[in-house]
Amino acid sequence: MRTLQRAAAVLIYPAILCLGVACERANPPTASPRAGGPRADLGVPSAPSDATDWLARALLGLDQLVVDPATSLSQPDDPDYDPITVVPFEFDPNHTSLVRAFWMRGIGCPTGATAVDFFGHQTPVTDPACLNGDPKDSPGKNKGLLLVKTGPTVANFASAGAVLNGVKGIMLTELGYDIRKPGLAGDARGSHCGAGAPRFNITTSDGNNYFLGCNSPPADAFTPGTGWLRLRWGGSVPLMAFNTTTFVLENITGKTATSISILFDEGQDPFGGPDFFGLAVLDNIDVNGTLVGRGPGN
Numbered sequence: 383m384r385t386l387q388r389a390a391a392v393l394i395y396p397a398i399l400c401l402g403v404a405c406e407r408a409n410p411p412t413a414s415p416r417a418g419g420p421r422a423d424l425g426v427p428s429a430p431s432d433a434t435d436w437l438a439r440a441l442l443g444l445d446q447l448v449v450d451p452a453t454s455l456s457q458p459d460d461p462d463y464d465p466i467t468v469v470p471f472e473f474d475p476n477h478t479s480l481v482r483a484f485w486m487r488g489i490g491c492p493t494g495a496t497a498v499d500f501f502g503h504q505t506p507v508t509d510p511a512c513l514n515g516d517p518k519d520s521p522g523k524n525k526g527l528l529l530v531k532t533g534p535t536v537a538n539f540a541s542a543g544a545v546l547n548g549v550k551g552i553m554l555t556e557l558g559y560d561i562r563k564p565g566l567a568g569d570a571r572g573s574h575c576g577a578g579a580p581r582f583n584i585t586t587s588d589g590n591n592y593f594l595g596c597n598s599p600p601a602d603a604f605t606p607g608t609g610w611l612r613l614r615w616g617g618s619v620p621l622m623a624f625n626t627t628t629f630v631l632e633n634i635t636g637k638t639a640t641s642i643s644i645l646f647d648e649g650q651d652p653f654g655g656p657d658f659f660g661l662a663v664l665d666n667i668d669v670n671g672t673l674v675g676r677g678p679g680n
Contacts, residue, residue, distance in 0.1 A: 383469040464518075466548040468527065468667050468677045474502075474540040481645070482530040483542035485677040490526030490665040491515060491560045491610045503603050511561045511607025512560050515666045516675030525563065525676040527664040529580055534655060541647035544677070546669065554621055554634055555670050557594060558614035559644075562663035567613065568607065573662035575611075576655070579648040580662050584623060587638040588608070592623035596662075599624070599631060605607035614668060642669070 404438045414485070470483035491512035498504045519525055559580075563572030567604055574580075577598035584592040604621050605612035614620055620633040650660040666673040 425435045466669055466672050466674055468544045468674045470544045472542055478540055480532040481540045481542040483527045484528050486528050487523050487525050489663050505655055509607040511605050511610035511612045516673045519675035531649040532660055533649050534651045535649040536601045543645040544659055546642040552639045552641055554637050556616040558651045558668035560610050560612045560665045563611045566610055570656040574657050574659045576648045580646045583643045585641045587640050591626040594623040600673045
């Protein structure tokens, strides 16, 4: 129950639910990606009297996200020939520079990579957690998705994350990712894996919103490796997620997705325990068995 309460405390934080359903791409790009992408503004209230209306809009009017270059960074879309793309964003309306989201080369889970020693001897490198991965990413680039929130959790109205484009209309059966972490999800070593971050925020065609945290609910399947952990929810068993209105765990298998995002908003305070690290590296984002291990960045 304490785990769920911690997740709920962060979820009440208004930007979370709004960001969780941001930006399903309406029209795929027809030209090369821009060097800088659109930025998101959630319309933070300018006066306390606006707070009630804004909170209702954040919780219920989830299509209200608008583009404003003065607020937060969203990186350009992946090429439109990928069926699902994972596009990082940073929500930082107060310009704290305490959050970061970026695909980076060399930090992902190695699948078919090669190490070379001082004498030129080659050694194959594949972490047991990711014997298979995004075929367009490995070997060669080995990208990973870096998500960071430095400092406090609730006291800093900011978050890092990524929007999953191309998921609208998909009937959900499985979600997951690989996380750079030795041991199991509750291990204090490695990437942060908390009740509320990194988490999937999911909106379905029936108008409901759900969240699925790194260790709440616990993954249905996990594969530990040398320095990585593969986490999967659903698949051969029901895909369970928490309803953001009732906080009741529900079976969402077969529901039609309208938007999915990954959000990282737990920092280096008690909300970010047990590691207090405020950082996670993900790879091979999994939607119904389709793995995405790369994106805009570098």
